[in-house]
Amino acid sequence: MRDYEMVFIARPAVEGEALQALIERLHDVINAGGEVLETDVWGKRELAYPIEKEREGMYFLIRARMDPNHVSEVERTIRYTDQIIRHLIVRVPE
Structure with missing residues (x-):
């Protein structure tokens, strides 16, 4: 098991209960092959350049410990x- 940090940018319309549901869905996928250590919601921020016609995004970070083979499953879900x-998704150096 290795530690990973995952930073996500969600569409700015994803707030409140929708954001919590998205985070819970990601937690479920991660917990299938590891464990979530910490989740930190950074909030809505302006993007440096438009992504898919969006100028803002909801940023959040998840720190997790999981099997390296499970990372591809998480990426596929994302x-x-x-x-x-x-x-x-980056591996935290030991």
Whole structure:
């Protein structure tokens, strides 16, 4: 098991209960092959350049410990989630 940090940018319309539902969905996928250590919602911020015609996005960070083979499953789920416009997953150095 390795530690990972995942930063997501969701569409700005995703707020409140919709944001919580999205985070819970990601937690469920991560917990299937690991565990969520921390979730930090950074809030709505202006993007440096438009992404899919959006000028703002809801940023949030999830720190998790999971099997390296499970990362591809998490990425596949993210790709098919229309609410997320960008993501980055990096392994935390030991």
